Every structure is written in structure tokens, then in C-alpha cells.
Amino acid sequence: xxxxxxxxxxxxxxxxxxxxxxxxxxxxxxxxxxxxxxxxxxxxxxxxxxxxxxxxxxxxxxxxxxxxxxxxxxxxxxxxxxxxxxxxxxxxxxxxxxxxxxxxxxxxxxxxxxxxxxxxxxxxxxxxxxxxxxxxxxxxxxxxxxxxxxxxxxxxxxxxxxxxxxxxxxxxxxxxxxxxxxxxxxxxxxxxxxxxxxxxxxxxxxxxxxxxxxxxxxxxxxxxxxxxxxxxxxxxxxxxxxxxxxxxxxxxx
Amino acid sequence: xxxxxxxxxxxxxxxxxxxxxxxxxxxxxxxxxxxxxxxxxxxxxxxxxxxxxxxxxxxxxxxxxxxxxxxxxxxxxxxxxxxxxxxxxxxxxxxxxxxxxxxxxxxxxxxxxxxxxxxxxxxxxxxxxxxxxxxxxxxxxxxxxxxxxxxxxxxxxxxxxxxxxxxxxxxxxxxxxxxxxxxxxxxxxxxxxxxxxxxxxxxxxxxxxxxxxxxxxxxxxxxxxxxxxxxxxxxxxxxxxxxxxxxxxxxxxxxxxxxxxxxxxxxxxxxxxxxxxxxxxxxxxxxxxxxxxxxxxxxxxxxxxxxxxxxxxxxxxxxxxxxxxxxxxxxxxxxxxxxxxxxxxxxxxxxxxxxxxxxxxxxxxxxxxxxxxxxxxxxxxxxxxxxxxxx
Numbered sequence: 340x341x342x343x344x345x346x347x348x349x350x351x352x353x354x355x356x357x358x359x360x361x362x363x364x365x366x367x368x369x370x371x372x373x374x375x376x377x378x379x380x381x382x383x384x385x386x387x388x389x390x391x392x393x394x395x396x397x398x399x400x401x402x403x404x405x406x407x408x409x410x411x412x413x414x415x416x417x418x419x420x421x422x423x424x425x426x427x428x429x430x431x432x433x434x435x436x437x438x439x440x441x442x443x444x445x446x447x448x449x450x451x452x453x454x455x456x457x458x459x460x461x462x463x464x465x466x467x468x469x470x471x472x473x474x475x476x477x478x479x480x481x482x483x484x485x486x487x488x489x490x491x492x493x494x495x496x497x498x499x500x501x502x503x504x505x506x507x508x509x510x511x512x513x514x515x516x517x518x519x520x521x522x523x524x525x526x527x528x529x530x531x532x533x534x535x536x537x538x539x540x541x542x543x544x545x546x547x548x549x550x551x552x553x554x555x556x557x558x559x560x561x562x563x564x565x566x567x568x569x570x571x572x573x574x575x576x577x578x579x580x581x582x583x584x585x586x587x588x589x590x591x592x
Numbered sequence: 593x594x595x596x597x598x599x600x601x602x603x604x605x606x607x608x609x610x611x612x613x614x615x616x617x618x619x620x621x622x623x624x625x626x627x628x629x630x631x632x633x634x635x636x637x638x639x640x641x642x643x644x645x646x647x648x649x650x651x652x653x654x655x656x657x658x659x660x661x662x663x664x665x666x667x668x669x670x671x672x673x674x675x676x677x678x679x680x681x682x683x684x685x686x687x688x689x690x691x692x693x694x695x696x697x698x699x700x701x702x703x704x705x706x707x708x709x710x711x712x713x714x715x716x717x718x719x720x721x722x723x724x725x726x727x728x729x730x731x732x733x734x735x736x737x738x739x740x741x742x743x744x745x746x747x748x749x750x751x752x753x754x755x756x757x758x759x760x761x762x763x764x765x766x767x768x769x770x771x772x773x774x775x776x777x778x779x780x781x782x783x784x785x786x787x788x789x790x791x792x793x794x795x796x797x798x799x800x801x802x803x804x805x806x807x808x809x810x811x812x813x814x815x816x817x818x819x820x821x822x823x824x825x826x827x828x829x830x831x832x833x834x835x836x837x838x839x840x841x842x843x844x845x846x847x848x849x850x851x852x853x854x855x856x857x858x859x860x861x862x863x864x865x866x867x868x869x870x871x872x873x874x875x876x877x878x879x880x881x882x883x884x885x886x887x888x889x890x891x892x893x894x895x896x897x898x899x900x901x902x903x904x905x906x907x908x909x910x911x912x913x914x915x916x917x918x919x920x921x922x923x924x925x926x927x928x929x930x931x932x933x934x935x936x937x938x939x940x941x942x943x944x945x946x947x948x949x950x951x952x953x954x955x956x957x958x959x960x961x962x963x964x965x966x967x968x969x970x971x972x973x974x975x976x977x978x979x980x981x982x983x
Binding site: 343344347348350351355358359362427428429430431432433434503586589590 | 606617664667668669670671683685687688690691692694696697701704705708709710711713714
């Protein structure tokens with residue numbers, strides 16, 4: 340009964356969030372695509388002028404990185420403030436507050452998926468070889484989603500207590516953007532630093548996801564096991580903190 | 593009879609933090625410098641209740657008596673500190689009318705959103721949909737965004753959703769008073785129908801008439817305790833006769849006491865200590881302090897309340913009176929040239945804070961009662977002259 344209730348809430352909240360996000364703007368959904376495309380154009384121009392990375396289909400390489408990163412930052416930023424934004428609801432109804440976080444992340448995921456369809460069209464235009472290996476992509480996306488969900492649970496619970504999380508997190512995201520191979524290929528990292536560089540699980544994930552989609556290459560399953568374990572750990576930890584603080588939200592928010 | 597709600601030995605304790613800033617910096621400061629200040633207070637204490645199905649229960653009491661907390665606990669929104677609440681049936685809290693509505697959505701979309709929040713399946717909402725629209729009388733506006741609704745229309749929409757859904761226990765928190773009379777009557781009629789179907793109602797209201805006319809039994813709460821539970825006439829009479837002074841003299845102290853308020857004196861124009869004044873007369877409030885930690889530049893402030901309503905709340909920082917190098921021991925006096933208040937009894941609260949008000953050194957709440965003999969003269973508030981001085 341409670342599960343059914345939670346599921347219907349997740350559905351409603353997600354629909355409302357998607358509806359509201361693009362309502363009232365002339366271009367509607369296209370803003371969510373235009374934004375990464377403009378970013379792509381800027382970065383592409385800058386980085387093809389300054390340095391030329393030896394990457395096949397660099398524009399697609401860059402775009403996929405940006406789309407994945409946008410999903411991550413949109414989901415975590417949105418979830419972090421969502422509890423406080425819905426404080427009225429938390430104070431007046433007895434419902435599982437997890438649904439707020441989950442639907443925030445789901446809305447970001449759906450936006451990503453729609454963007455990915457457009458990305459797929461670009462792939463066709465640039466004649467990237469397609470293969471059955473693409474079917475692995477959803478598995479990698481799922482682990483990224485688990486990672487993002489765990490982070491979101493943690494951040495939203497912290498944000499209720501500490502309002503400066505929003506500044507700290509935007510700083511972490513900025514650092515993360517450059518510490519993850521989005522604009523540059525991973526081979527520019529000097530070998531002796533690589534093991535430190537790969538402590539960032541997102542670096543491993545993005546490299547693998549690109550290998551599958553763009554380079555028609557099945558990544559090392561050992562790598563997948565590592566990132567999947569990290570994602571699970573982040574999820575368990577984030578959700579544990581969330582559960583522990585859940586009952587005090589109504590009093591502290 | 594089967595009981596709808598049974599509450600045993602219920603306590604609810606809250607922590608009030610004097611630091612309202614919620615930043616990491618402040619928590620670090622609090623951990624390292626140990627000025628983490630909070631105090632605990634009981635919003636509800638030792639509540640025992642048994643409510644039968646089909647009863648219409650009124651809840652009355654002054655602001656801050658614990659009425660909303662009681663409803664939030666029954667609804668399961670908060671957890672009790674101690675004790676147990678057993679409920680039998682689906683509960684619908686109607687505590688804040690706006691919270692389940694999203695103003696960017698249309699009336700129709702909001703019916704589905706609010707419906708799911710209160711626990712209806714999509715199928716249930718669809719089956720009730722036309723009935724809800726008929727009851728609200730908003731057919732023409734149902735595809736208009738609710739931000740364009742008047743406040744009465746919003747109320748009608750929300751109430752129609754809530755009242756027409758199938759719940760067993762409804763908790764209403766001071767939600768009447770807006771909306772037109774016709775709709776109010778329609779709602780009350782619907783509520784009576786629901787009661788005859790063995791639905792249980794809790795109604796928090798300040799309207800004595802509403803309580804007397806509709807409630808079978810009334811809970812009278814005062815300072816977190818049940819003073820009376822039973823006949824609605826007896827309860828409302830008790831509430832009306834609630835002695836104001838008994839509330840006012842209930843006094844509390846807070847703070848770190850780095851500067852301590854040792855005494856507070858009220859003086860009249862002849863510098864005699866008294867608590868009786870005439871309207872228009874001069875009043876001097878003297879605050880005696882002991883500056884234990886040699887704090888240089890604190891802020892002195894006071895507040896005069898009449899039955900929980902603030903009349904004036906001056907402080908030295910606001911008046912730009914700086915004590916500079918405050919003495920070890922001394923007196924701060926505050927002078928009102930002519931008392932302008934139109935009430936017979938009010939209470940005095942005195943406090944010492946740090947200059948910017950972020951640290952509380954000492955606060956004595958309701959430490960003095962001021963009696964004012966009224967006359968026909970008028971003394972406008974904004975012309976009242978105040979004066980702070982240090983000795």
C-alpha cells in the first residue's frame with residue numbers, strides 16, 4: 340500500500356517537475372538541449388583553436404561528456420534544494436520524503452534520455468559505426484543513476500541543516516568538471532598520476548560510456564565492477580544519512 | 593464503540609535554537625567555542641485521549657498551546673518524544689490549505705497532484721473528478737492556472753478535493769474563515785454528512801460559535817496540557833474565562849548569563865517603585881546588570897506584550913545608544929515620557945544580547961506586570977518619546 344502510494348507520488352512529482360521546467364518559456368524543451376549545444380559550441384571552438392586533441396569525432400566526444408555531466412549536475416543541484424522547496428508539503432502531510440528526491444533525479448534522467456535521442460541523430464549524421472554493444476549503455480547509465488541518487492540523498496539531507504552546501508557543491512562540481520575527462524581525452528594525464536586521477540569514479544564511468552557509444556569497444560569489466568561497487572557504496576551511505584535525518588526534517592526545515 | 597484514535601502518555605519536546613543561521617561555519621563555531629545554545633520545551637505534555645469513530649472534536653486554546661502539534665502528531669508528520677498514538681483508519685491532515693497546490697498548474701492538474709499527495713490512486717481521482725468540480729463550482733476555470741485564482745477560489749478547489757475523498761479521520765487546522773458564506777455552509781453540511789457516516793473530525797478553531805455549534809466534544813489545551821476534555825459549552829466557557837494574568841506571569845529565563853540581569857524595577861514619575869501607572873504618565877524601567885565576563889558593548893532591549901501581542905520592542909542598538917566599555921555593575925534605564933497603551937495589563941520582557949543580537953546573554957521573560965489605569969486621553973504611538981540612559 341505504502342509502496343503503491345510512493346510510486347504514484349514519484350510519478351506525479353516527476354511529471355509536474357518536467358512540466359514546470361519548460362512551461363512558460365517560448366522554446367520549451369529545446370532550452371534543455373540548446374544549453375548543452377551552446378556549451379559544446381563554445382568549448383569546441385576554444386579547444387580546437389588552442390589544442391587539438393587527437394580524438395575521433397571530437398565534437399561528439401565532447402557533446403556526450405557534456406550531456407552526462409549536465410545530467411549529474413542538474414540532478415544533484417535540483418535534489419539538494421528540493422526538500423526545502425517542498426517544505427510546506429513536508430510540514431503538512433505524512434508521505435515518504437524520498438519520493439521528492441527520486442522524482443527530482445528521474446526528471447533529470449528523462450531530460451538526459453531525450454537529449455540522448457538527439458545525440459543519437461548526430462551519431463547517424465557523423466556516421467559513427469553502430470553495433471549491438473550500444474545495448475550495454477543502459478547498464479552503465481543505471482550505475483551512474485545509482486551514484487547520482489545516493490549523492491542527491493546525502494546532499495538534500497545536509498542542505499536542510501547547512502544552507503552553505505549549495506556553494507560548496509557548486510565548487511565541487513566545478514572542480515569535478517575539470518577533473519573528469521570531458522573536454523580532454525584521458526591519455527593526456529601523465530602515467531604516474533593516472534592512478535590518482537582514476538580515484539574519481541566519474542572519470543572511469545565516462546571513459547567507459549564513451550567507449551561503448553562512440554568507439555564501439557567493450558570496456559574492461561573489472562572497471563565496471565569497481566565503479567558499480569563505488570556507486571552502491573555512495574548510494575547506501577547517502578540513503579543511510581537521509582534515513583537517519585528524515586524525521587527531523589519537519590522540525591528543522 | 594470502536595475508537596478512532598487512542599493517545600497514551602504523549603509528550604512532544606522541541607529544541608529552540610537561539611542561533612538561527614544554518615551554515616557550516618556556525619556549527620563549527622558552535623562545536624569549537626561551545627556556545628551551542630538551545631533550550632528544550634514541551635509543546636505537549638502527558639496527553640491521554642480516546643476518540644470514538646463518528647465524533648466531531650473541537651480543539652481550542654491560545655496561540656502556542658500545542659494545537660497544531662497535536663494534529664501533526666496524530667497525522668504522523670512528526671514523531672512523539674514519548675508515548676503512543678494508535679489510529680484506526682486513513683487520516684487526512686488539512687493543516688495548510690496551500691501546501692499541496694502548485695500555482696503554476698491548472699485546476700485540473702492540481703486535482704490530480706493533490707489527489708495523489710493525499711493518497712488516492714489515479715483511478716479513484718478520475719471517478720471523483722466530476723463530483724469535485726461540481727462541488728467546487730469552478731467548472732469554467734478548471735483549465736486556468738491556479739495562480740490566477742482568487743484566494744476564495746483556491747480554497748474552494750482544495751476543500752472540494754479534500755472533502756470528497758474517502759478518508760476516515762480529518763484534521764482541520766483553522767482553515768475556516770475564508771471563502772464565502774455559501775461555500776462555508778456547503779462544507780459544514782458535507783462535514784455533518786460525513787460524521788453521520790462515522791467519519792471522525794478534529795477541528796482547530798478560534799471561533800467559539802463554530803465550536804459550540806458543531807463539536808460533540810472539545811479539547812481545551814493550555815501550554816501543552818489538556819485542561820479540559822468534554823462538553824463543548826463548558827470547554828469554550830473555560831477558554832473565554834482563561835485568566836490573562838495567569839498566562840502573563842508565567843515567566844522564563846534563558847541565556848548564557850555572561851551578563852546577568854540581577855533586577856528589574858519599574859518607577860513612576862516620582863521615582864517610586866510601583867507596577868500601577870496612569871495612561872499618559874511617565875514610566876522608567878531600570879535594568880540592573882552584572883557584567884561577569886567584562887563584555888564591552890552589548891545590546892540591551894525590552895519588549896512589552898499584551899496577551900502575546902508585542903506593543904513595543906526597543907533596544908539600544910536600534911536607538912544607537914552605545915554603552916562603550918560597559919561597567920562591571922550598573923543600571924540601564926529606559927524612559928517612556930507618556931504611556932500610550934490602550935490596555936489595562938501588559939507584561940515586560942527584558943534581554944541582553946551581543947551588539948548584533950546573535951548571542952543571547954540573558955533574557956527574563958514576563959518578569960513584570962504593568963497595570964495601566966485607562967482614561968480618555970489619546971497618546972499616539974508614533975509620537976511617544978523614549979529615552980535610554982546608562983548609569
